[in-house]
Amino acid sequence: MEVYGKVFRKYSHNELNIFNKSYNPEKEKYHEVILEMKSRGYKQVIINSELMVRILNEIILNEGFILQIKFTDNTDENLIVDVTNLIKNIRHNPIQFINLKEKLDWALDNNSIDIFNVELLYKNNKYTVYSNGLIMGNELNVIYEEIVKKILIEYLS
Secondary structure, three states, X not given: OOEEEEEEEEEEOXXXXXXXXXXXXXXXXXXXXXXXXXXXXXXXXXXXXXXXXXXXXXXXXXOOEXXXXXXXOOOOHHHHHHHHHHHHHHHHOHHHHHHHHHHOHHXXXXXXXXXXXXXXEXXXXXXXXXXXXXXXXXXXXXXXXXXXXXXXXXXXX
8 A cells, every 4th residue: 555755844953854744645635744734834845856765866876777758748749759768778877867957967956856756666666756755655654764765864954
């Protein structure tokens, strides 16, 4: 069963706390989860394109796979085709990730959210990471603790 998590951050006593709030969308509404966490002093984490590329990099380094990268609606169709082809090539030759990173350079402006989501296979589980900080998949703690949290702490500290 797919689990949903929303990533939040909070600074207290000059210390960063990154928290993945699991929730069931059949029982809780997304905006209610955000309001609850806000009342506890947390702010939403937006996973910009730079962070998405860092997540992709860590997935490849940890022998995972990139299944798909989805962009915002205004992305050039030729770029989408090129990225899709590079993702297929990476599965057989991980060094091709360098070419993918070069292709995604245009999206790495500070706070850009041109990458809407990434679909990943990590430790035999499929995950989707969204730019709004939502993570979906089985065994969410695995990708969150081993990949996402580490990257966010490094980036936000």
